[in-house]
Amino acid sequence: MVKNTILQLLKLGYPLFQKLLPYQVYTYLATGALNTALNIGIFMLCYQLFNTSMIAVEAATAIALLLTILSGYWLQMNFVFTESGSDKKRRAGQLTKYALVAIQGQLSAYLLTKTMIIVLHLNASCAYILTTVFMLTVNYFLQKYFTFKKAKRLS
Structure with missing residues (x-):
């Protein structure tokens, strides 16, 4: 439902x-x-x-x-x-990969935002918005091609 x-x-x-x-x-x-x-x-x-x-x-x-x-x-x-596949063994591996990407995303976003504020002297809100857009893009491709990549079919 x-x-x-x-x-x-x-x-x-x-x-x-x-x-x-x-x-x-x-x-x-x-x-x-x-x-x-x-x-x-x-x-x-x-x-x-x-x-x-x-x-x-x-x-x-x-x-x-x-x-x-x-x-x-x-x-x-x-x-x-x-379209990434549905067997239980594959799903367990995907969950692990998803968690790694999510945790990496959180840590990277924090570090990138801090760097923009300290090194580039950007306003915190501006740095956070730029970081969010960048990390959304990076994480989309990581999830698509790493976590949920299509299963290879055997011929």
């Missing part, structure tokens, strides 16, 4: 972007936006639960990242890179 609802919403929104983006890029951005909103919601909820703790931000960030790695993988597997 959830999968079908998300699919219908994606199909409903695509005509607005059809002239700008291929369907796969559109679904990548749309499911990424959904997963980002989920990440923020989980972070805010966890932060409120842990706000008396010295490690509230760290705990909320870790929990939100873990849960949205799982939801992001599910979203991309079911709506973006659907």
